[in-house]
Amino acid sequence: MLARVFLFAFLLAGAVQADPAKWRVEWPETNFAQSAVADWSEIRSGGPPRDGIPAIDAPRFLPASAENRIGEREPVITIELKGGRPRAYPIRYLIWHEIVNDEVSGIPVAVTFCPLCNSALVFDRRTPKGTLSFGVSGKLRHSDMVMFDRQTESWWQQATATAIVGDLTGTTLVALPGWMESWADYRGRNPDGLVMDEPDFNRAYGRNPYRGYDSARQPFLYDGALPPNGVPPLMRVVRVGNRAWTLERLREAGTVTEAGVTINWQPGQASALDAGRIARGRDVGSIRVQDGQGRDLPHDVMFAFAFHAFWPDGVWMHSE
Known part of the structure; x- marks a missing residue:
C-alpha cells in the first residue's frame, strides 16, 4: 500500500x-x-x-x-x-x-x-x-x-x-x-572495512517504497523513446561509457571481455526495487567492471530506458 x-x-x-x-x-x-x-x-x-x-x-x-x-x-x-x-x-x-x-x-x-x-x-x-x-x-x-x-x-x-x-x-x-554488491560480499572481502551507519531520520530503513517497480512494464514519469531491439525498458544494463550490456547476457555468460573491458557477474545481490523488504528482493547478481590491467572502472547498472534516453546513439553490446 x-x-x-x-x-x-x-x-x-x-x-x-x-x-x-x-x-x-x-x-x-x-x-x-x-x-x-x-x-x-x-x-x-x-x-x-x-x-x-x-x-x-x-x-x-x-x-x-x-x-x-x-x-x-x-x-x-x-x-x-x-x-x-x-x-x-x-x-x-x-x-x-x-x-x-x-x-x-x-x-x-x-x-x-x-x-x-x-x-x-x-x-x-x-x-x-x-x-x-x-x-x-x-x-x-x-x-x-x-x-x-x-x-x-x-x-x-x-x-x-x-x-x-x-x-x-x-x-x-x-x-x-x-x-553495487551484496553486503555479504563486501564484508567478506573487507572485514576491516567501514559501513555507513543508520542516519538520524525517521525513515523505514530496510523497506522498499518502490515495491515491484523493476517488474513493471513501463517506467514511471517517462514518456520518451523505448530501447531498440525489443529490450524491455526496465531490464538492467551495464553501462560503460556509451556502451551497454544487458544483465541477462552477462548472467548467462558469467564473464564477458570485449571493447577493452572485462565484466564479471556473480549471484548473491538482492534487487532493491522488488520486494517490500529490500533483503527479500530477487537475486539480480553483482557486477564488477575492470580494464585489461585489472583496475576497477566507473560504470553504472541502470535500466535500459534510461540508457537509451541519455545515450540515444549509444552502442548496444549484444552477443553475436
Whole structure:
C-alpha cells in the first residue's frame, strides 16, 4: 500500500507542466538563462520539494564487523580507493536519501542512487569552480534524479554527472570507480572495512517504497523513446561509457571481455526495487567492471530506458 501511494503521488506531481518562471520562486539563485535543456517539459516535479528527500552531509561509519542490521544479500555501493579504508553505503539508506556527500581518501565524493533508474554512481565533487555539495532538487528528467549544488544552485543530471541548468551548465563531474554488491560480499572481502551507519531520520530503513517497480512494464514519469531491439525498458544494463550490456547476457555468460573491458557477474545481490523488504528482493547478481590491467572502472547498472534516453546513439553490446 505504501508503495502504491508513494508512486501515485509521483505520477500526479509529474503531470504538472514544467515552467521555469514558476520555479524561480523556489530557486531564486538558479540562472535559468543558462541551460542545456531544449525542451523544458522534459523536467518534471517528482513530488517532494527541494530537499524533501534529504541528502546526507555528515555520514557516520561503523566497522563492518559491528554492523548486524543489514541482510546478507542487501545491496551496498562500495568504494575502494587507494590510501583509504573501503567504505560501503547501504542502499537501505540511499533509497530514502539518494545522495551522500562524503570524503574518501582525501577526495570529496558524492555517492548517488536514483531508484527510478536504478542508477548508482560515485562522483568527485571538485570542479574548476570549487568543491560542491549536492542536494536532491525534487525534479526528474527522463525519470532520472536532478541534483543541485548548494554553491551555485545549478541543476545536475545524475545519470550523466553533467550540469544542465544554471551557471555551471556544461560542467561534468569526474566519475570514480564504485559498484553495487551484496553486503555479504563486501564484508567478506573487507572485514576491516567501514559501513555507513543508520542516519538520524525517521525513515523505514530496510523497506522498499518502490515495491515491484523493476517488474513493471513501463517506467514511471517517462514518456520518451523505448530501447531498440525489443529490450524491455526496465531490464538492467551495464553501462560503460556509451556502451551497454544487458544483465541477462552477462548472467548467462558469467564473464564477458570485449571493447577493452572485462565484466564479471556473480549471484548473491538482492534487487532493491522488488520486494517490500529490500533483503527479500530477487537475486539480480553483482557486477564488477575492470580494464585489461585489472583496475576497477566507473560504470553504472541502470535500466535500459534510461540508457537509451541519455545515450540515444549509444552502442548496444549484444552477443553475436
